[in-house]
Amino acid sequence: MKRLLISFFMLLLIATACDWSKPRLDIDVSHIPLEEVNIHRYDLALFNIPLDQLPEGLDKIKPEFLFFLDTDLTDSVKIYNLKEYLTHMRTIEFFQEVVRKYPGLPLLEAELTEAFRHLKYYYPEIRIPRVYTYISGGEYDMPVQVIDSVLLIAIDSYLGAGFKPYAADRVPVYRMQRMGAENILPDCIRAMQESLYPVRYPGNTLLDQMVDAGKRVYLIDAMIPGYPDRYKIGYTENQIDWVTTNEEQVWAAIIENQFLYSSYGSTIRAFLADGPFTADFSAESPPRLGEYLGWQIVAAYMEQNPDITLEELINEPDAQKILAGSKYKPKK
Template sequence: MRIYSSRYLYFSFLLILAFACGKKEESCELSDDILGQDLTLKIDRLEQDFFSAKSVEEFNYLLEAHPEFAKEYLQMDLYTSQDSLASELLAIHQDSAMQILADSVAGSFPDISDVEHELENAFKAIKYYFPEFQVPKVYTFVSGFNSDLVVTDELIVIGLDYFLPPTHSFQPELPRYMAERYDKPYIVPMIVLAVSARFNETNPADNTLLAEMIYYGKSYHFTKAIMPCTSDQFIIGYTPEAIAESFANEEFIWSHFIENELLYETNPFEIRKYIGEAPFTDAISTKAPGRMGRWLGWNIVDDYQFNQDVPLDVLMAEPDAEKIFRESGYRPRKPNQ
């Protein structure tokens, strides 16, 4: 069955306004209880220090000053000595192409106080809902397009070269549909989405497509709850037009899953068609954006939380995908709703 027919084009344009900034916009402001917490974030711009270093001794000093960064990001344990890593870093950072890339990053990101502020508020929200959350150290770096984002319990490293403006001559070697998501507004949502994994409980024995859908649905719901004013575009990586058309055709999308008995599919190849990265979900339509199963899972989780009125921490701790689906009362939205 082909979706996105001209019959629904009119609704698509109307729904762009309704859904471009999110599905439910009751209030997008974080509460005073969240924002009033005593939490201050400072992003350390390590690329500036590393590209200023001119000797092995200076690189050794930086490695010793930032042990978590040296161990987790630079993987110092793989080197025979700290000096050997420092020598390699010296050669890399003296490379003319890397110098040009670093200059481009410096020009495009002269100030990241807006990212810092947005991430600080996100950390406050996570801390509010999950008091055990410990704020990691946050660094920026120029990786030479080797690493976009590293998120662990102890540190976060943002490879700013990956997030240069889309019009910049330097771009990561990624498919176009993925490269479009590497832009400044995506940085903090991508971090929050990654952090959600530590709270997202699952049943390891459940290897169905439904379990994958609910896992990603919980991740997106978490990110929206932590960043309620952020457009869905920057959370799931769909354009506003794709979001609108997906809602306009939600009945057709859902019928595809039901008619083909996909929810309890366990074949990894079949699951990947609906969950994995792709320019479109061609099993449904070449006009349907990729990762359609994740998007549908988000809708199911949203309905579960709304209808069952469960707090965010309780939702994330629920490992039973089947329970979430059954108790969600999920029904696809009709185009004129």
């Protein structure tokens, strides 16, 4: 029954997710052999150990969670520090909300399995990571990390915009809007993307930076094509509606003001920096409009050039070639 419910919700998600046609990404990965993802809940395992049995309890869970516990568990200082962490009011508040919101993660496991099948389709030799969740205690800057063959999810970074400690920690509202359950999957792919598309130094123009950012979103798109587009780029529903409605006007403003080949830092920041909105437009506009347009250009390029592989796209340094080959026309 649980598997049927997961399948139903995933089909419902796919049916309502796609914001524009991208047949290039509509591929069948059902034939790709892959063991279903099992998320290892270090957060639950650790907090469920009685404090008066902490050393013994840690010994029991150590084989499964060696990544976290590859240390001397008889060290009294380490045990003391761990008890301090487990009994801190802030940590307890995070844990209680995690248990309430995420008693299990079957949907995320199914989504990651599907995403990893897409990953294997494009990169057959890639090693699929082992996935863990843990409670970071409010380390929001890196909610998902990939270390060697391990994918770490700070599950307390996804408790929803209404979780009061976020506001108390002065997390900006625009960032809190990306701290919900729906953001976990794209954040996982974004973290893995760095091993596929390491940080590079594209050219200095706005176009160079837009296309580079667009490649990164397209790579996420390729791994989770059925997922709602707003989550792939980190927009709210209102923001994705705004940019799809005003895409032509944004592109026209870039062309008319001769921004496309500008190398001024202020121009590039205006279109690519994160924030609540893009100041040159309106408070309803999303941030990173250049990233969104770069994504559209890259997607159009791949549709126009079906023989270009994902790896060839990533390794193509010429942003002007991609723009010309895309025959990009903004949606009206």
